[in-house]
Amino acid sequence: MQIHAKIHLSRASGFTLDIELIVKPTGVTALYGPSGSGKSTVLRLLAGLERTKPGDQVLIRSNENIWQSPTHFEPVHLRNLGYVFQQPQLFPHLSVRGNLEYAIHRRRGERRLDLQQVSDWLGIRHLLNASTTSLSGGEAQRVAIARVLLSGAQCLLMDEPLGSIDYAARLQILPYIDQLRRLLDIPIVYVSHALDEITYLADDVYILDKGRVTARGSVFDLASSLEVNSREGDAVAAVVEGLVDAHDPAYGLSRLRLGDQSIHVSLCRQQPGTRIRLRIPARDVSLTLQAPAQTSILNVLNGVVSEIEPITDAPGLLVKVQVGQQFILSRITRKSSEQLALNPGKPVFIQIKTVALLNEPTQQVLPTP
Amino acid sequence: MQHPDITALSITLQLALTSTLLLILLGTPIAWWLARSTSVLKTLIEPIIALPIVLPPTVLGFYLLLAFAPDGIIGYWWLLATDKGLAFTFSALVIGSIIYSLPFYVQPLQVAFETIEQSLLDAAATLGATPLDRFRSVVVPLSSRGFITAICLAFAHTIGEFGIVLMIGGNIPGETRVLSIALFDHVESLEYAQAHVLALGLLAFSFVLLMLVYSLNRRWQMRLASRN
Numbered sequence: 001m002q003i004h005a006k007i008h009l010s011r012a013s014g015f016t017l018d019i020e021l022i023v024k025p026t027g028v029t030a031l032y033g034p035s036g037s038g039k040s041t042v043l044r045l046l047a048g049l050e051r052t053k054p055g056d057q058v059l060i061r062s063n064e065n066i067w068q069s070p071t072h073f074e075p076v077h078l079r080n081l082g083y084v085f086q087q088p089q090l091f092p093h094l095s096v097r098g099n100l101e102y103a104i105h106r107r108r109g110e111r112r113l114d115l116q117q118v119s120d121w122l123g124i125r126h127l128l129n130a131s132t133t134s135l136s137g138g139e140a141q142r143v144a145i146a147r148v149l150l151s152g153a154q155c156l157l158m159d160e161p162l163g164s165i166d167y168a169a170r171l172q173i174l175p176y177i178d179q180l181r182r183l184l185d186i187p188i189v190y191v192s193h194a195l196d197e198i199t200y201l202a203d204d205v206y207i208l209d210k211g212r213v214t215a216r217g218s219v220f221d222l223a224s225s226l227e228v229n230s231r232e233g234d235a236v237a238a239v240v241e242g243l244v245d246a247h248d249p250a251y252g253l254s255r256l257r258l259g260d261q262s263i264h265v266s267l268c269r270q271q272p273g274t275r276i277r278l279r280i281p282a283r284d285v286s287l288t289l290q291a292p293a294q295t296s297i298l299n300v301l302n303g304v305v306s307e308i309e310p311i312t313d314a315p316g317l318l319v320k321v322q323v324g325q326q327f328i329l330s331r332i333t334r335k336s337s338e339q340l341a342l343n344p345g346k347p348v349f350i351q352i353k354t355v356a357l358l359n360e361p362t363q364q365v366l367p368t369p
Numbered sequence: 370m371q372h373p374d375i376t377a378l379s380i381t382l383q384l385a386l387t388s389t390l391l392l393i394l395l396g397t398p399i400a401w402w403l404a405r406s407t408s409v410l411k412t413l414i415e416p417i418i419a420l421p422i423v424l425p426p427t428v429l430g431f432y433l434l435l436a437f438a439p440d441g442i443i444g445y446w447w448l449l450a451t452d453k454g455l456a457f458t459f460s461a462l463v464i465g466s467i468i469y470s471l472p473f474y475v476q477p478l479q480v481a482f483e484t485i486e487q488s489l490l491d492a493a494a495t496l497g498a499t500p501l502d503r504f505r506s507v508v509v510p511l512s513s514r515g516f517i518t519a520i521c522l523a524f525a526h527t528i529g530e531f532g533i534v535l536m537i538g539g540n541i542p543g544e545t546r547v548l549s550i551a552l553f554d555h556v557e558s559l560e561y562a563q564a565h566v567l568a569l570g571l572l573a574f575s576f577v578l579l580m581l582v583y584s585l586n587r588r589w590q591m592r593l594a595s596r597n
Binding site: 047049075076077079080081082083085087089091092093102103106107108147148151152153157 | 488489491492493494495496497498499500502506507510511
């Protein structure tokens with residue numbers, strides 16, 4: 001399912017929304033922005049949950065079907081999509097199993113997922129007979145995700161699904177959502193104001209502010225601008241994708257391919273050939289003009305300076321270095337920049353002190369559906 | 370021949386059952402609309418439905434009597450459709466009861482409906498439930514307490530009704546003579562023994578019904594409390 005939406009509306013409160021959005025048939029399209037940017041309204045419009053007023057111009061197409069136009073409104077229940085709300089919205093009069101069966105009885109299309117399988121995936125099998133009111137926030141949201149999967153949705157809309165969950169539970173659920181992305185061949189539209197969720201999950205990102213798209217592109221292209229926008233000077237980091245190459249359990253390391261170069265990370269569980277995301281904080285990346293010799297730093301790559309920009313709200317510069325097709329960010333002082341005479345196009349060596357793996361799998365390895 | 374009080378009891382039960390059934394069909398959508406609508410019409414409809422609570426039954430009965438007369442707005446069409454007069458018939462009593470008991474059915478249900486979060490219905494819709502399905506599978510089970518209260522109140526209220534029945538039904542044995550009228554007749558004829566039987570019966574019935582409603586409500590709250 002591919003969705004194309006053109007939305008133009010304004011409210012008496014002064015809120016306006018002026019957005020064109022394309023959701024590709026696979027992968028995660030993320031809407032990122034501060035609260036009040038209109039990202040949740042866009043999602044509700046896609047689902048048909050948001051009422052439009054005369055004068056609003058909303059055109060939503062899914063494949064060849066028109067979901068919404070000035071003359072047509074396809075009701076929510078016919079749009080074949082699943083919606084994960086910020087609150088789990090489990091039916092309180094039904095047990096966990098009852099909630100899942102509710103979705104199964106109304107299943108649309110041919111989905112081969114069954115209740116046991118999905119319960120195992122999301123680690124809720126032991127909760128099936130529990131009352132929904134006895135669940136923790138994280139458990140309830142996992143049940144909600146399972147319910148949506150069982151409904152045979154052809155597209156998954158997720159509206160800050162981790163917004164009401166504590167930090168520890170969030171870290172626990174993110175990998176589940178990440179694996180859905182890998183296992184299901186349906187598009188996911190993911191709304192969040194949490195940058196770590198976006199860099200972890202998203203493929204395409206729309207950055208929204210005050211009802212407008214301020215930037216759009218792949219998560220890798222936008223990572224640097226994302227981080228700067230977040231105004232978290234110390235959190236500036238690049239996101240790159242590597243291919244698992246080999247494991248070295250003796251040293252507790254795994255080797256990844258990054259273009260035609262290698263990078264070492266702490267031992268991961270993925271099979272060789274798997275793509276995983278790495279987060280490289282800009283403050284842990286230093287630049288040299290000569291290949292460093294006899295250093296304790298394991299990861300030294302060569303690249304070419306692509307851009308240099310000042311950091312908002314903080315001293316220093318952010319240097320964007322191209323490595324193969326991807327970019328790594330380095331945060332350096334103005335003085336270092338002048339000493340090295342850095343300019344776009346200049347070849348440099350990149351020393352990377354820390355690398356964080358983003359896509360660590362969940363404890364249990366998921367079966368393929 | 371059946372004892373006249375037994376006949377009155379049977380008429381009363383028929384009237385209460387018929388009225389309550391029709392109230393469920395008619396009052397439920399009204400309650401739902403009142404609970405969900407933001408229309409300006411609501412400010413007009415709500416007090417109209419609540420009127421019987423404050424209005425003397427005889428006032429309502431008087432207007433209904435005029436409307437049910439062969440040249441009244443309802444009676445005229447009734448005569449055309451059924452070839453019979455409407456006033457002083459069982460059907461007239463049913464219509465009168467529905468109007469008179471409407472607020473007792475609609476109000477508890479409306480309160481129950483108002484507590485159901487829209488987001489829960491949105492969730493059901495995104496799972497593929499049609500509007501009617503959402504009502505049946507989410508709204509009804511979550512407002513079952515409201516339904517029980519509404520049905521009991523409407524039923525009991527129809528059984529105990531007097532003034533309106535007297536105005537539009539008269540006192541025709543086997544047709545419109547209900548328990549409360551029979552009780553009135555006994556008192557009029559100084560038959561206090563028979564009056565006692567009916568009065569005590571109605572008192573006991575009302576008490577038991579209310580006790581049932583309250584204990585169901587309490588059990589419900591305990592169930593909710595034990596869940597949380």
